[in-house]
Amino acid sequence: MSDMCVEVGAAALQNPFVKQMVVQLRAMDSYGTYDTWGDEKVLDPMILTKARRREIPVVGDPDEVVVSRVKAYYNAIAVRVEQECGLMAVPMINLTHEGFGRALIMVGKLVVVDKALRDVHRFGFDSVDKLDAEGEKLVARALGTIEKFRAAAED
Amino acid sequence: MSDMCVEVGAAALQNPFVKQMVVQLRAMDSYGTYDTWGDEKVLDPMILTKARRREIPVVGDPDEVVVSRVKAYYNAIAVRVEQECGLMAVPMINLTHEGFGRALIMVGKLVVVDKALRDVHRFGFDSVDKLDAEGEKLVARALGTIEKFRAAAED
Numbered sequence: 001m002s003d004m005c006v007e008v009g010a011a012a013l014q015n016p017f018v019k020q021m022v023v024q025l026r027a028m029d030s031y032g033t034y035d036t037w038g039d040e041k042v043l044d045p046m047i048l049t050k051a052r053r054r055e056i057p058v059v060g061d062p063d064e065v066v067v068s069r070v071k072a073y074y075n076a077i078a079v080r081v082e083q084e085c086g087l088m089a090v091p092m093i094n095l096t097h098e099g100f101g102r103a104l105i106m107v108g109k110l111v112v113v114d115k116a117l118r119d120v121h122r123f124g125f126d127s128v129d130k131l132d133a134e135g136e137k138l139v140a141r142a143l144g145t146i147e148k149f150r151a152a153a154e155d
Numbered sequence: 156m157s158d159m160c161v162e163v164g165a166a167a168l169q170n171p172f173v174k175q176m177v178v179q180l181r182a183m184d185s186y187g188t189y190d191t192w193g194d195e196k197v198l199d200p201m202i203l204t205k206a207r208r209r210e211i212p213v214v215g216d217p218d219e220v221v222v223s224r225v226k227a228y229y230n231a232i233a234v235r236v237e238q239e240c241g242l243m244a245v246p247m248i249n250l251t252h253e254g255f256g257r258a259l260i261m262v263g264k265l266v267v268v269d270k271a272l273r274d275v276h277r278f279g280f281d282s283v284d285k286l287d288a289e290g291e292k293l294v295a296r297a298l299g300t301i302e303k304f305r306a307a308a309e310d
Contacts, residue, residue: 092257094249102247104259109266109300110307145264149307152265 005047005127006040012128013039017135020079021046024072045069046131048124062099062121070095070103070123073135077113078105080139085146087153095120105142110153112142160202160282161195167283168194172290175234176201179227200224201286203279217254217276225250225278228290229258232268235294236260240301242308250275260297265308267297 012018022039025046029035034042046069048056062070071093078089087107095101099120105113115138125131146153167173177194180201184190189197201224203211217225226248233244242262250256254275260268270293280286301308 092247092249092259094247104247106266109269109304111261111264111266114264149264149304149310152304152307155304 004040004044005049005052006043008038008040010040010128012132013043015132015136016083017076017080017139018043018128018132020076021072021131021135024075024079025069027075028068028072043128043131046073046124047127048122049126052124053122056122058119058122060099060121061097062095062123066121066123067095070117070120073123074103074105074113077135077138077142080135081105081107081112081142081146084139084143085153087146089142093117107142107146108153109155110145110149112145112153113138159195159199160204160207161198163193163195165195165283167287168198170287170291171238172231172235172294173198173283173287175231176227176286176290179230179234180224182230183223183227198283198286201228201279202282203277204281207279208277211277213274213277215254215276216252217250217278221276221278222250225258225272225275228278229260229268232290232293232297233260235290236262236267236297236301239294239298240308242301244297248272262297262301263308264310265300265304267300267308268293 022042025042026034074091074093078091081089090106092104093101095117101117103113103115103117104111125134177197180197181189229246229248233246236244245261247259248256250272256272258268258270258272259266280289
């Protein structure tokens with residue numbers, strides 16, 4: 001990965017989901033490596049353009065760094081759900097070492113996000129706009145589910 | 156562990172939860188070791204009497220066999236819930252290598268069992284009656300939750 005894929009000052013960087021994504025990625029940087037980095041550089045590895053994708057083998061085990069990005073992504077969705085509905089949202093991720101599994105977000109007794117995970121070693125998005133759109137789509141769907149089964153979410 | 160803790164022909168062995176527990180434990184025995192064993196012998200390691208508990212260190216990592224017992228236990232609960240309510244129940248277990256984590260059972264979009272797991276290397280029950288009572292308690296509570304939020308469970 002030579003060139004950066006996220007433009008400095010891209011409009012999407014101001015969107016609430018992308019902002020939260022940066023917060024979550026920075027939170028996982030326990031050695032302070034990102035401290036001097038701009039948001040673009042922190043987000044950059046989340047973006048897998050076609051060229052980048054070609055460089056990753058089709059079959060492979062995800063390493064710790066990729067898994068931490070998946071966790072950051074679902075944490076960001078959980079935080080966004082919390083911000084919108086005011087109820088606590090809890091993410092839970094189950095992954096085999098081969099990169100297959102399941103991601104859940106629960107609000108009260110309600111499962112508001114339930115995604116099958118596969119080929120996690122190739123986890124990433126075409127662009128920042130795509131990342132934002134995908135994330136917000138899950139948030140919107142979660143909020144719809146909460147609206148529908150409010151009592152279970154508040155239990 | 157020298158002597159067996161489960162009496163041959165104990166009444167509890169006929170209870171639906173204990174029966175399902177045996178089915179689940181046998182299902183995990185991929186080499187057919189249990190084929191010649193009676194149900195009492197298969198169930199035996201699930202029982203931790205005070206004497207047996209004393210032999211296990213207070214702090215320790217659970218091995219694969221103990222983890223498979225925990226999975227068998229929650230599988231059995233899920234099957235019992237399914238039998239009673241006619242809806243599919245899905246167990247999901249998250250464990251760190253240190254034996255801390257969480258066990259969930261979901262029916263549709265509803266979380267019907269949500270248990271914090273800790274000290275999994277000491278997982279077990281005082282007696283078969285206790286195992287049966289604990290299991291059926293979780294089943295009954297799950298069915299109550301489904302009754303309360305039927306629409307979310309059927310979604």
